[in-house]
Amino acid sequence: MVEEKNPPENVEKVEEExxxxxxxxxxxxxxxxxxxxxxxxxxxxxxxxHGDYQRYRGYCTRRIRRLRKALKFPQGDKRHFKRRDVxxxxxTGKRADERFIxxxxxxxxxxxxxxxxxxxxxxxxPRKRFHLISKLRKACVYALQLQELCNSDxxxxxxxxxxxxxxxxxxxxxxFELQLWKTAGEHLKRAQVVYENLAKxxxxxxxxxYRAKVNEFTPNLRYCAYNIGGxxxxxxxxxxxxxxxxxxxxxxxxxxxxxxxxxxSEGLQTIEWRxxxxxxxxxxxxxxxxxxxxxxxGLEKASKIDSKIExxxxxxxxxxxxxQAVKEEIKQDxxxxxxxxxxxxxGIQYLLAYLSYIRHSRTLQRNLCLVEQAKANFxxxxxxxxxxxxxxxxxxxxxxxxxxxxILQNVTEMQQISGMEEDQAYQSEIENLALTFKAFRCxxxxxxxxxxxxxxxxxxxYERSSKYASExxxxxxxxxxxxxxxxxxLISTIDSCKFSAxxxxxxxxxxxxxxxxxxxxxxxxKPLFERLSQYKExxxxxxxxxxVFKMVPEMEAIPCKPLFFDLALNYVEFPSLEDKLQSPGxxxxxxxxxxxxxxxxxx
Numbered sequence: 001m002v003e004e005k006n007p008p009e010n011v012e013k014v015e016e017e018x019x020x021x022x023x024x025x026x027x028x029x030x031x032x033x034x035x036x037x038x039x040x041x042x043x044x045x046x047x048x049x050h051g052d053y054q055r056y057r058g059y060c061t062r063r064i065r066r067l068r069k070a071l072k073f074p075q076g077d078k079r080h081f082k083r084r085d086v087x088x089x090x091x092t093g094k095r096a097d098e099r100f101i102x103x104x105x106x107x108x109x110x111x112x113x114x115x116x117x118x119x120x121x122x123x124x125x126p127r128k129r130f131h132l133i134s135k136l137r138k139a140c141v142y143a144l145q146l147q148e149l150c151n152s153d154x155x156x157x158x159x160x161x162x163x164x165x166x167x168x169x170x171x172x173x174x175x176f177e178l179q180l181w182k183t184a185g186e187h188l189k190r191a192q193v194v195y196e197n198l199a200k201x202x203x204x205x206x207x208x209x210y211r212a213k214v215n216e217f218t219p220n221l222r223y224c225a226y227n228i229g230g231x232x233x234x235x236x237x238x239x240x241x242x243x244x245x246x247x248x249x250x251x252x253x254x255x256x257x258x259x260x261x262x263x264x265s266e267g268l269q270t271i272e273w274r275x276x277x278x279x280x281x282x283x284x285x286x287x288x289x290x291x292x293x294x295x296x297x298g299l300e301k302a303s304k305i306d307s308k309i310e311x312x313x314x315x316x317x318x319x320x321x322x323x324q325a326v327k328e329e330i331k332q333d334x335x336x337x338x339x340x341x342x343x344x345x346x347g348i349q350y351l352l353a354y355l356s357y358i359r360h361s362r363t364l365q366r367n368l369c370l371v372e373q374a375k376a377n378f379x380x381x382x383x384x385x386x387x388x389x390x391x392x393x394x395x396x397x398x399x400x401x402x403x404x405x406x407i408l409q410n411v412t413e414m415q416q417i418s419g420m421e422e423d424q425a426y427q428s429e430i431e432n433l434a435l436t437f438k439a440f441r442c443x444x445x446x447x448x449x450x451x452x453x454x455x456x457x458x459x460x461x462y463e464r465s466s467k468y469a470s471e472x473x474x475x476x477x478x479x480x481x482x483x484x485x486x487x488x489x490l491i492s493t494i495d496s497c498k499f500s501a502x503x504x505x506x507x508x509x510x511x512x513x514x515x516x517x518x519x520x521x522x523x524x525x526k527p528l529f530e531r532l533s534q535y536k537e538x539x540x541x542x543x544x545x546x547x548v549f550k551m552v553p554e555m556e557a558i559p560c561k562p563l564f565f566d567l568a569l570n571y572v573e574f575p576s577l578e579d580k581l582q583s584p585g586x587x588x589x590x591x592x593x594x595x596x597x598x599x600x601x602x603x
Contacts (some may be wrong), residue, residue: 031091031098031155035162036195037209039109053117060110067103085145091154101149108142108170111135119177136174143170158198165194169217176220185224192217203270203279205347271354274426278351282329285355288322291315292358305373312366319359326352353419360414367407368481374400397447404441411437432475436483439468443490446497455505462498466491 042063047055068074073090076082090100115135122128143166149155150163172187192214199210270277271289280286295315302308330348378395415430446461469487528541528548540547 029092029096029154031101031159033098033101033105033150033155033159033162035105035159035166036213037206039105040209042109051120053113053120057110057113057117060106060113063106064103064110067099067106071097071099073100073103086149088149088152088154091149091152096154101146101155104142104146104149108139108146111139111142112170112173115139115177133174133177136170136177140167140170140174143167158201161194161198165191165198168194172217172220176224179227181224181227185221185228188217188221188224192221203347204277205279205350271351273350273354273357274423276350278347278354280351281348282322282325284325285322285351288318288355291318295362305369305376309366309369309373312362312369316359316362316366319355319362323352323355323359326355349419353417356417357414357420360410360417364407364410364414365481367403367410371400371403371407374403397444397451401441401444401448404437404444407437408434408441428475432472433481435468435472436487439465439472439487439490441465442468443494446501450497450501453504453508455501455508458501459498459505462494462501466494466498469494 042059043049043056046059047053071090073084073086075084086100086103090097112135115132118128118132118135122132147163147167150159155163168187168191172184172191175181175184175187178184195210195214199207199214202210270279272278280289292315295311298311299308302311326348330352374395378397378400411430411434415427415434420426442461442465446458446465449455449458449461469491473484473487525547527550528538528546538547
């Protein structure tokens, strides 16, 4: 028999299947659980703001029931109870869910809340103190379960640190009630050290909660030190001892803190403005900041002013949405709404101030583009020589004055940004910016007065504009909008314009004594043919509509009708018409009746 051999193609396929690498395993999920933030928020919303521990305990019970039902992790059925604790299997694998870790955490909170409720009731019923101790022991058991789960690779360094501090605080509370002062002080000091280092590793806007928790441990630690040593010196030695013991109990504290810093910097985007870092949480704000960084590059590539204005306006619309997202987040937090002026500005409010600054600065940049566009038409040589006449299509000095008025209003809004009132460096920069734009505004107001032949007022405005520009150049602040060069150019321009306006003013005063060069004749609106004997420099003669001769004659007064009065009528004698009148006859009763009844006939 002949043995069958695999063809070369099949051999290659078999070799490929044997040498093919297995598919790469899916990366394990790593969860982040902000334990302190989660329990503090739940406590403030469900009774502990008013010290109602019973209400909070009821909330924890309902929360555990909802979690087990949603996760399909019940403890038996309606008739039989079968305890099921959370294991590491529920937190790893494809079906891993972060909510499983909430079950032991909320269970510990429920037992602790029951203990605190019994502590309030034990003031009148001392026997409830034994029940209080048993509930605290049960809370410590759930806290240890939580720690055992969090020490796995399924959780990051921040969760491990928070769990470590939570377990230490729970054991410290138990030992404090048992009046074991030494061990209670050790556990509480351990939790305090962890929370202090954790606050240093997190962004600035999240540090306030952990620092407040650190301050909560101070009265209990003092009381423990007092009961151990019984004096001030003993208390000081106890503090040194406890801090040494706490650092020794947590050997990997520095490693966990470093990991937390790295993870927080990678997981949350931070921005730095005026020497302060702020965490950016809303997704809209992150996307806007990324697009805002690319705006300057787009403006450099844009050649036309219209395209620059369009790019800035799009960014302003995105900035408006980002500000609205931050305001909605502030509305959801009652602590941020109650912050008043004079208190420390929180991270989210500092972020709002930064976004408001971006909005106002970009609006200012857009207005400067409009000014640049208007100056391009205003500085045209053919139109620049037409100041005083014009056909209405050119840019007048009044238009530029109006633009600078809008810019100054925008600068005032930048100065009034909430949270920046106490920043002296920022306020000085904005004041310098206001002086810069006041100088430009006064200059164009002076040009408007020159157009109206008000020379003295124009000279005064030139002086004020030069003063503002000099003061703006004296201060050494960051020139964000690159206006220092334009200020220097403005000062040199003002010097020549000022002397010209002053010369015209002197010339006008000298011509008042000459009857030929009267001010009335210079300011009159007579056409040229009526003042041929007078010399006057009239710029309107070079325009399209020179005032030379009035084509339509003026209205003149004429005599009213009739053209003459008939005075001869008074001397005319008319003939007598008495013979034409009927003489009165004698009439009897018959004539009267005939006339009355109509028998007399027609006459």
